[in-house]
Amino acid sequence: LEIARHRTALKRYDLSRPLRSVLAAGLLSKDETILDYGCGRGGDVRYLSGQGFRCHGWDPVFAPTASCQPADVVNIGYVVNVIENSVERADTLRRAWALARRLLIVSARLKNEAPDHTVGSAYEDGVITARGTFQKFFDQSELRIWIDKTLRVECVAASPGIFYVFCNPAERAAFQAARFRRASRLPPLHRRSELFDAHREVLLRLANFIAERGRPPAEDEWPYFPELRTRIGSIRRALQIIEHVSDTAHWATVRDARSEDLLLYLALSRFDHRPQFGQLDLSMQRDVKVFFGSYQAACGKADQALLALGDMEARSAALSGAAVGKLLPNALYLHVDALASMTLSIRLYEGCARTYAGSVEGANIVKLSRHEPKISYLSYPDFDEHAHPALATSLSVRLQTFQFRERDYRNSQNPPVLHRKECFLPADYPDRDRFARLTASEDRHGLLENPTAIGTRERWERRLLDRGFNIRGHRLLRNKRRLIEHTRDGTGLML
Numbered sequence: 001l002e003i004a005r006h007r008t009a010l011k012r013y014d015l016s017r018p019l020r021s022v023l024a025a026g027l028l029s030k031d032e033t034i035l036d037y038g039c040g041r042g043g044d045v046r047y048l049s050g051q052g053f054r055c056h057g058w059d060p061v062f063a064p065t066a067s068c069q070p071a072d073v074v075n076i077g078y079v080v081n082v083i084e085n086s087v088e089r090a091d092t093l094r095r096a097w098a099l100a101r102r103l104l105i106v107s108a109r110l111k112n113e114a115p116d117h118t119v120g121s122a123y124e125d126g127v128i129t130a131r132g133t134f135q136k137f138f139d140q141s142e143l144r145i146w147i148d149k150t151l152r153v154e155c156v157a158a159s160p161g162i163f164y165v166f167c168n169p170a171e172r173a174a175f176q177a178a179r180f181r182r183a184s185r186l187p188p189l190h191r192r193s194e195l196f197d198a199h200r201e202v203l204l205r206l207a208n209f210i211a212e213r214g215r216p217p218a219e220d221e222w223p224y225f226p227e228l229r230t231r232i233g234s235i236r237r238a239l240q241i242i243e244h245v246s247d248t249a250h251w252a253t254v255r256d257a258r259s260e261d262l263l264l265y266l267a268l269s270r271f272d273h274r275p276q277f278g279q280l281d282l283s284m285q286r287d288v289k290v291f292f293g294s295y296q297a298a299c300g301k302a303d304q305a306l307l308a309l310g311d312m313e314a315r316s317a318a319l320s321g322a323a324v325g326k327l328l329p330n331a332l333y334l335h336v337d338a339l340a341s342m343t344l345s346i347r348l349y350e351g352c353a354r355t356y357a358g359s360v361e362g363a364n365i366v367k368l369s370r371h372e373p374k375i376s377y378l379s380y381p382d383f384d385e386h387a388h389p390a391l392a393t394s395l396s397v398r399l400q401t402f403q404f405r406e407r408d409y410r411n412s413q414n415p416p417v418l419h420r421k422e423c424f425l426p427a428d429y430p431d432r433d434r435f436a437r438l439t440a441s442e443d444r445h446g447l448l449e450n451p452t453a454i455g456t457r458e459r460w461e462r463r464l465l466d467r468g469f470n471i472r473g474h475r476l477l478r479n480k481r482r483l484i485e486h487t488r489d490g491t492g493l494m495l
């Protein structure tokens, strides 16, 4: 059997998903080098080089004479799934890993991505496609286990079918913790103080650090200590000035939020290789000591939270009590921007799926099931623009079996549509009020009665038509009655 490996590399017109994901995660820097190992026709290399990244590529078929030097970041994108020999496949992964100085990005196609026509002609542990190429479609957990076992390093799920392997365990832990850390907001510094105004710049820097970490910096974490000492004397004095211009309660909230974020990370690390205390970077070690006293105490609390999540009734009660979200009998639906304001147990529930699946590109609504441990990521590409956006894709993760189920409605004439968009959103979401005004007027005219009868695009459009309405932008309009005036010559004139 001749397998056409050269045919596996398609022309790329935009950046591949693994590199998009690593770019979005802020893990690529223009100061570092990037090697695209098995770069195919080099589309990603051209794109990244064009953006000013120091990127080069090597491929045994398309660029066999290119240099293949170690690099800070190595991408091995959709290569392992085209290699039919399992020994060569593992060797190839190890070779790419040996070239990575900081980070390896591994991606492979998943079973749920396999087009129907590829299923059928089994070969080794994969299939031969209609194009005569070999493809090994993985399960998400199979891919993770294979990477971990082959490299003897625990990888991180970045996205379905995409994993990051960090060379330094402390960087891995910091990356995972940052993923579950909410954006920080500086508390209002609203009281007047001449001292504060005189040293505003350095004090603002200090306040920002505390807002970010929930605690004051240690000497080696913050480069402005010498300036602060010359200007103000000591950090204690500086903290007093900041407290004087703000409210203590706000700082307590910041600290609670930060310690909860850390707890969330530690709880989720149970599924994902919890690091030893010494494997955390120094900043995280300090966070643990300041917030919990000891690593043991922190991990104990984290495990308790995780254990509580196993109780289905408690989980359902937590979802029913959520301050934001659309609660239906079977699930709570939330916009991803609302996740940050949820309780620890709800964030933990969603976090279990994210630790396993990684971030699902394009997903903006999360469905948290109430009666079975299942999280679904739904993607509504026109959520902001369309009054009643249509569902494009959904990916469900069952937390007991860790199985994916994907649905694609992009070619459907009659996809599910959303109503009452504001319910999914946090209070500060732009345009939330506009969405709420539309819902109020739809409610006034009884258009949202019997919601199960308007769940799909066709049924919703029919209801609008039957009741004599249409929607422009986010405004509900009455259809004009078509009056026909008869002119003298008998022809109708439409007004």
Ligand SMILES: C[S@@+](CC[C@H](N)C(=O)[O-])C[C@H]1O[C@@H](n2cnc3c(N)ncnc32)[C@H](O)[C@@H]1O
Binding pocket: 005, 006, 008, 009, 010, 012, 016, 037, 038, 039, 040, 041, 043, 059, 060, 061, 062, 076, 077, 078, 079, 082, 083, 092
């Ligand atoms: C599906 S293409 C992916 C190309 C590119 N990384 C992308 O994402 O567009 C698979 C590539 O793997 C390359 N390849 C096959 N065996 C390989 C090996 N042992 N080591 C490195 N690359 C290999 C093929 O030449 C092909 O270009």
